[in-house]
Amino acid sequence: MPDPVVITRPRAQGEELARRVQALGFEAELFPLLEIDPLADQSALARVLAGVADYSLVAFVSPNAIEAAFAHIARWPAGVALAVLGDTSRACLASHGVDDANANIYSPQGAASDSEHLLRAIDPAALAGRKVLIVRGETGRELMGEGLRAAGAEVTTVAAYRRRVPALTPELGATLNRLLARRNDWIITSSEALRGLLALVTQLGGQAAVEKMQQQRLIVPHARIAETASALGLSRITLAGSGDAALLAALQSRA
Template identity: 30%
Template sequence: MNEKLTEKNIALISTRPYEKNIDLFKKLKNKNVLLLNHPLTEIKPLQNYAKFDLILSNLNNYQHIIFISTNAVNFFATRLKILQIKLPKNIIYSSIGPKTKEVLKNNFNINVYCPNEDYDSEHLIKNKIFNKLQGKKILIVRGTNGRETLKSILEDKGAEVDYGECYIRNYLKIKQKKLNEEIKNCSSIFLLISSYNSAIHFEESAKKWMSARKIKFIVNHKKIDSLLQNSNYKNLIDKVIVTNDLSEKSLLDLIQKN
């Protein structure tokens, strides 16, 4: 995916999984932006779906189902198809972010609740559909190694919460030596982080990372901005750009303006 450095003078380091950068790479092909793929996470299917398939066979036990990510929707939809299970219509469906909502609606043609802004668990549960949860059963569809925040909030409201974990999320380290070589001739460096969990992992593993270079961070949540600004490596921050729109066009516009 990486092109010759001499043809580019702006680096965009993407920490998203490789497959999420394919369209972005095509968009940047004839631009002066070098897209560098250094994922902080990798997504893999489970080795055994017996537990998850059992949950899918009993979806009618739940009053709410919440999807954490587009990966959660995609693996969920694949298993439903394999098992030939139809999605119940009498359940309330929610998602953390708008892209996940879009993928859900495209797959199932259902109504999906989602925060209007500030796409996180805390803002999702402010919706009135979560006002009376005592005794309600809620399924959270997600990957392994996720945060416990949403489950804790829902249980505090009296809900019974299960996880439907349908993929593996592994955290990766950035190859610092390789990256430093790739960016050595770049005059401007942008780094894209689109997951709070990835930001935490980055913060824990990058204390001395590129300490001599100033970086413009592009993030999709104020919580990531706050984490970066209060981190041990805040000195390498040029600026943090917060945007809800991580489309290829939006990213290119942000880079050109900053």
């Protein structure tokens, strides 16, 4: 019997991955390590999006960014291209009436779904001297903005939501204790989430709990997350590659 799989994405994105994991015959448990909250003050977001037609390209870093932005967009302006990281974001755009039939949408080729591959799909050099908007959370990677600016694009970044590690409630603590009492495969897709997990584990049970976490196995999609895990004292790491298909393939090979 394969080890259970703990999926740590925010709940809205984790549910689909959990279904795919279960379809392969694994037990899957959602344990979201990041919660997505709307901004208390959305005036800056609304102001920027009121001028969305002025941009050559708008990049959304996640489905959460799309949902938050389209609360302020009645109709997508013709001629403004979009960039997203994967099929889930494409489906989210389609739910708002934006698809390949009526808009130019860039996304990474193949199964990859990270900023590095999205930059290649966009061709930053073609955006030199043009205005680009990146819609994201309050925190996150700077790679896309830096890459576009280096190519000569005029980049604006706007926050659409905030991410936070959940508080260690008695209920969450009980779940975490249960998970640490057995061996699992943890799918970790964010360095921020991984740091939050170690903080929760330490708060829960100090060094003894950390040592239990060090016995767990991680599956991660990117070298930077593997580096974060190593720096936090975790060594049982499988680097799968970008995209859900790569995560699932790594999970099957581990089993």
